[in-house]
Amino acid sequence: PLFxxxxxxxxxxTMALAMRTAAPTVAGRAASRRSAVVVRATKYDExxxxxxxxxxxxxxxxxxxxxxxxxxxxxLESIGLENTEDNRxxxxxxxxxxxxxxxxxxxxxxxxxxxFQSTSTGKKMVDCLTEQSIVPGIKVxxxxxxxxxxxxxxxxxxxxxxxxxxxxYYKAGARFAKWRSVVSIPAGPSIxxxxxxxxxxARYAAIAQNAxxxxxxxxxxxxxxxxxxxxxxxxxxxxxAETFKYMADNKVMLxxxxxxxxxxTPGADSKAKVPPETVAAYTLKMLRRRVPPxxxxxxxxxxxxxxxxxxxxxxxxxxxxxxxxxxFSYARALQxxxxxxxxxxxxxxxxxxxxxxxxxxxxxDAQLGxxxxxxxxxxxxxxxxxxxxx
Numbered sequence: 001p002l003f004x005x006x007x008x009x010x011x012x013x014t015m016a017l018a019m020r021t022a023a024p025t026v027a028g029r030a031a032s033r034r035s036a037v038v039v040r041a042t043k044y045d046e047x048x049x050x051x052x053x054x055x056x057x058x059x060x061x062x063x064x065x066x067x068x069x070x071x072x073x074x075x076l077e078s079i080g081l082e083n084t085e086d087n088r089x090x091x092x093x094x095x096x097x098x099x100x101x102x103x104x105x106x107x108x109x110x111x112x113x114x115x116f117q118s119t120s121t122g123k124k125m126v127d128c129l130t131e132q133s134i135v136p137g138i139k140v141x142x143x144x145x146x147x148x149x150x151x152x153x154x155x156x157x158x159x160x161x162x163x164x165x166x167x168x169y170y171k172a173g174a175r176f177a178k179w180r181s182v183v184s185i186p187a188g189p190s191i192x193x194x195x196x197x198x199x200x201x202a203r204y205a206a207i208a209q210n211a212x213x214x215x216x217x218x219x220x221x222x223x224x225x226x227x228x229x230x231x232x233x234x235x236x237x238x239x240x241a242e243t244f245k246y247m248a249d250n251k252v253m254l255x256x257x258x259x260x261x262x263x264x265t266p267g268a269d270s271k272a273k274v275p276p277e278t279v280a281a282y283t284l285k286m287l288r289r290r291v292p293p294x295x296x297x298x299x300x301x302x303x304x305x306x307x308x309x310x311x312x313x314x315x316x317x318x319x320x321x322x323x324x325x326x327x328f329s330y331a332r333a334l335q336x337x338x339x340x341x342x343x344x345x346x347x348x349x350x351x352x353x354x355x356x357x358x359x360x361x362x363x364x365d366a367q368l369g370x371x372x373x374x375x376x377x378x379x380x381x382x383x384x385x386x387x388x389x390x
Contacts, residue, residue: 044212048256051175051214055135055258056297056325059364060106064331065095066139066178068111081344093119094342098353102132104360109137109178116172126173137176138169144182153193156181156200166211176214179204183239185267186225194242202246209256216299218260219243223304225267229274233264233282240290254294260329262303263313280316293323302333307359308376311366318369327367334359
């Protein structure tokens with residue numbers, strides 16, 4: 001006969017038994033594969049996402065006022081003031097008590113002294129911020145030091161004890177953190193410097209998230225040097241590739257972070273001058289190649305650009321929709337004219353606050369792609385670039 005019925009039945013029975021026996025093994029392998037893809041979860045995950053989106057909110061950006069006491073002292077000395085705690089408090093009080101600031105500013109990065117500081121009336125500075133729906137943030141790194149066996153490059157200290165510090169900062173009212181490491185194009189950058197920068201940022205980000213703080217990830221490609229814009233693009237792509245690789249290794253939740261990149265521009269000593277449209281095109285090209293859309297916000301640093309340059313470049317990047325909130329986290333590009341207006345005189349406090357509001361509104365407009373530079377003063381064109389920054 002063409003078909004052996006008994007043989008077929010025996011074969012089918014044998015196959016059924018084999019499949020039944022193999023089923024747990026297949027299921028076990030599937031379960032094993034699922035367990036290999038670890039989905040991190042902490043008690044802060046939902047809060048981290050909410051905080052990140054609050055900071056990355058439409059028409060608003062970050063006021064970076066986290067200068068160390070030494071750096072803040074340099075700013076004060078530029079207007080003839082001594083670097084004392086009272087003078088630092090007076091200046092920071094001017095910033096955090098500016099009426100209406102929350103319309104344009106969603107977050108403020110503070111130095112540790114400021115986080116625990118009170119105004120002259122006894123009110124906590126963090127309370128002044130939260131009353132205007134401004135999220136308090138905190139600088140958590142311990143600064144840059146020379147990287148051994150490198151070409152004059154730096155690495156960032158601060159991982160030791162970071163978990164305990166972050167827990168204290170959370171109790172004090174901070175809800176996001178910032179860690180700044182740097183990459184120097186004239187010095188290389190070397191592979192070891194890139195990897196140290198990226199790994200340190202990833203470890204910090206993981207630690208901050210586990211303490212309830214949204215980490216701002218900032219591998220700043222310094223403006224130093226005479227490199228052209230293409231070389232800057234190459235280095236930016238390299239450091240962000242390393243950074244996202246190590247963040248993945250450390251299971252950092254991308255929905256609960258913010259980025260603080262430098263814009264892709266020629267070096268400060270380059271003779272090439274490029275328009276905002278070119279800066280925007282190169283910068284957005286870099287971001288699209290490296291940054292997943294899961295990241296809520298890109299909060300650019302000004303990096304020594306003039307107030308006007310920083311705002312024009314941001315405006316150019318918001319002329320069409322982006323996968324992320326594209327905004328600002330400026331220090332000198334928001335504060336330069338404030339200091340010059342205030343001059344450390346109590347009678348100039350309102351004028352200084354008005355100057356801050358003007359710059360904040362200009363950058364808010366730029367975040368919306370609606371900035372009009374026609375009302376800018378000549379002072380806004382002055383570069384704030386400093387070759388050595390800590």
